[in-house]
Structure formats: C-alpha cells, structure tokens
Amino acid sequence: MSDYFYELVARLQENQLLTDPPYIHGLLTGFATTPDPDHEKLWMEIAAGRLLPEQLQDEVIDVIGFLSEDLSSNNFHALFREDSNSEPERWINGYLKTVEIHEEQWREENEFHAKAAIALVTLHSLIDEEVRQEFNIIQPGHQELREQPEKVTHLAITIHQHFHGDLDDEFNAGNGFDLPVDERPSLPGYPQEQLDGMDEQALFALVIGNDDRLPLEVVHTCAEREEEMVPLLHKHLETDTHWSSEANDGDWWGLLHAVFILGLIPGEASARALLKGFRRITYDRNNNLTDWFSGYWPALCRNKTEYTTSPMRQIAEDKELDWYPRSHAVQCVIADASEGEPARLEDAIDWLAALCADASQNPEFRIMSAHSLLDQPRERHRQLMEDLVYLQDPGSWLGNSFSRDDIDRAFARCDKPEWTRFTNPWHFYNPEEIQRRQQRWLKEAKMQEQKPQSMDYQGPVETYVRTQPKIGRNAPCPCGSGKKYKKCCMNTLH
Secondary structure (H helix, E strand, O other): OHHHHHHHHHHHHHOOOOOOHHHHHHHHHHHHHOOOOOHHHHHHHHOOOOOOOHHHHHHHHHHHHHHHHHHHOOOOOOOOOOOOOOHHHHHHHHHHHHHHHOHHHHHHHHHHOHHHHHHHHHHHHOOOHHHHHHOOOOOOOOOOHHHOOHHHHHHHHHHHHHHOOOOOOOOOOOOOOOOOHHHOOOOOOOOHHHHHOOOHHHHHHHHOOOHHHOOHHHHHHHHHOHHHHHHHHHHHHHOHHHHOOOOOHHHHHHHHHHHHHHHHOOOHHHHHHHHHHHHHHHHOOOOOOHHHHOOOHHHHHHHHHHHHHHHHHHHHHOOOOOHHHHHHHHHHHHHHHHOOOHHHHHHHHHHHHHHHHOOOOOHHHHHHHHHHHHHOOOHHHHHHHHHHHOOOOOOOOOOOOOOHHHHHHHHHHOOOOHHHHOOOHHHHHOHHHHHHHHHHHHHHHHHHHHOOOOOOOOOOOOOOOOOOOOOOOOOEOOOOOOOEHHHOOHHHHO
16 A cells, blocks of 8 residues: 555645645545545645646555555554654645545544544644643653554544444454454364374364364464375365355355465465356355455465466456456466566467457457556557447446556556555454454344344344455446446445
8 A cells, every 4th residue: 555655645745735654644544434425625735725636646545545444354554653742743634635525424423433533633643742632642752752653543543443343342453353352253273283283174264164263273284285185175175165145154154264275385286276266256246255356376386386377367368257357367477577578478478468458348348458468558458448448337346447547647656556466365364364354254143133023033243345356446346327436336235
C-alpha cells in the first residue's frame, strides 16, 4: 500500500497540491473509514479550493480503496516517522479533518458504535490536552507517541472495524476479545518438536481437523515434507465429495489449506495438484472458495512457473471456458513474464493483446482481460484499448467497465499491475487473522440467535456466502449505475 500512497504524493507535488504526507495519509484513512464519504469536499481539501484533475481523483479513490482493504484485514499502518516531533500530530489532524468534513455522519455513527466513539476521543486526546482533561483520559500524549506509534494504528483499525460491521460493541478485535476468558475461542498450537515427530498422515489430520484455525507452523511443516504431503493434498483436491454442499467443515477447509500449502511447494507434482485446485475453484464461479484466492493465483504459482505457465496459457486461450478462469490465468502468465527479461514481458503483453483483439473471443473475456493491458499499457495497443471501449454493452452487467479517460490515466501512471499487491496469500494463517475470523463467526452466530425464528424451524446457523465472484475495483458496479465499482458501491460494501 505505501508504494501506491507515495506515488500519489509525488503526483500531488508535481501538480503543486497538498504535499504533507502524514496529513494526507491521515485524511485518506478517515475517508476510507467514513461510510458515505463526500469526495467533492476531499477534492477541495487536497486542491485548496481549486479543481482537482480527474486523473488525480481516480488515483486518490484507488488509494482510499487500498486503505479500506488494509483496515479491514488488519494490514493497515499509519504512515508517519516515529522519530518526528510533529508527524504523528499531523497524521491525526488529517484524520480529524475528515471527521470535521462529515461531522453529522460521524456523530450518528459514534452514537451507534460506542466503542468507535471512545477510540475517536482517545485518538483526539493524543494531540489535545484539553480533551484529555475533559474526559479524564490517563494515557501518553503526543510527546510520548514516538515511543508507541502503534497506538494510532490500533485506534484507526478499531474505528473502521466498528463502523463497517467487522466488530460490534460486544466484541473487540484489537488486542483480544472483550469476552470472559472461558468464553474466548481457543486457538490450536503445536510445538515444532511435536510436529517434527508426526508422520504425513498425522500432519494431514491436523490440516483437515482445525477448520480455519490451522496454525502457520503446521502449514510450513507440511510444505517441508513435500514428497509425502503432495500426494495427500492432490488426492484431497480430486475427491468430489469434498466439493459438495454435503462436505463436512474439515474437508471443505482442507481444500483451501491444500491449495495454500501447495503454493509453498515447488516442483512438477505440486504444480499438477495446484492446477487441479485452480480448475475446480475458478471453473465454478459459485464455488464458495473463490473469494479466498482472488488475486493470489500468481503468488501461488510463483515458485513453480516452469510447470504452471504453459497450462495457464492454454486455459487463457480456451474459448470454451468462462471468462473468469481465463482472466485469472492471464494474470499468472503476465506475472511470470514480468519476472524475466523485458523482451519476454513484451511478448506476453502482445500475446494478451492478440487475444483481446480476436473478435471470435468471448466479449466478456476481451473486456476483462483488457484491464491487464491497462495495468501495463503500451502505446502500440492504445488503439485496441480504445476500440474495446465501444465493445462494452451498457445493458450488460459489464456496463461501462472502462473508458477512454481510464486509458489516458493508465498511460500517465505507466505499469501498475494489481497482482503486485497480492503477494502473501499465507497471511490467512497469521494469529491476528485467525482471531479476527473466529470473532466474526461468533458475531454472526450471535446475530443469528437473536433473530426471531418460527417454532418449527431449528436449522443450523449459516454464515454469509458470496453468490458471485469478487468484483474488481475497475469493474462496473453491479448496482446498475453505470459507474465503476470503486466509484460507486465499493465503499458501502467494504
């Protein structure tokens, strides 16, 4: 995320606009948190009352989207220098400016989310002695903040997650749960010595026996036993009953773990098994595993591209397949080429351009794959991309996926492939992520219990399952507005 942010700061400096990085980062973090942000007022703040060029507007919205994703996944960090006397204060002032701009909206949210309100007052008190005295807050002020900069990060994450439904006032995912100790979900842990003494069958039993709470040390131990584990993982992915709605939780989560573990293992056998998982997951867009892997396939193939790129290329070229697996396969091919000689990348981009230019290809595939051309624009393909603008059917779900203005912006910013942000699929196993998921499941179960139910229905608690693949940031919004997802409903859904 920080690379994208500093690129934006450089662009603002080029245009002689707001150039205080800590203040801007705090300001945009606040906008990423605000449920219904007023972008027009943001443009005015950044441009000091002048008109902000549309190209920069789009880049600002991109950064806000990345911040929202990072805040939701606990990957966020407030950007300021810890050794600076003023940068933490400027960051907080930027955040509070957002609150001022949306004063009524934030007041309503704080009334509904008491713990978010407490976190906001605490954040404000870090730079305002009067607030500390008024609310009798006993904690370090901004003079001591250099010694614990993580406090700002923690408060920003807490506010965002309360506002956007990741937490409610009976749960707190900051440094643990606000549940009694005996009610907190237990997380498994296995000493490395114990794991080293297990055979492959015992390790595999852990893989399918811990649902989504499998510790990272088990994943790495399985990956180290590649010769023994790959056949077991491959067999699990080949078993049809594990993909059915009747599969038990352990077998279903085992599919996810199998793909993530195979992503760590190099070699041909691992590649064959990983490709099996790729086909099962992406060929059926209603598969509930789709979202867990969206964007991560290039990273999962990275250590075995000599065995995965050719099959991925074949998938991308297969006209009989749906656009969804084909577009993911395209990303894997281009990502692999980007790791080699420049000429190899240019050949791969030309290959993709030829697919997009082929009128016999599925229109949805041509349009969605054109986004990869936008990520790495070449002047020789500009006319093709402009032609594809007119291929879009406003009456279809694709709507206005991209415009000529988007093409101009792509050439202005040069190469920026989206997969470079999805390099670590294994953060799924971070203890903080595991804790956060357990809290989410508890919250959903609690909400389900509180719903009135008829006397004759005692069905199981069900969690939300997405019915369509994850929407790309530049894809048309499914609400039918004709706008891009990132400019329409993305903030609301996040």
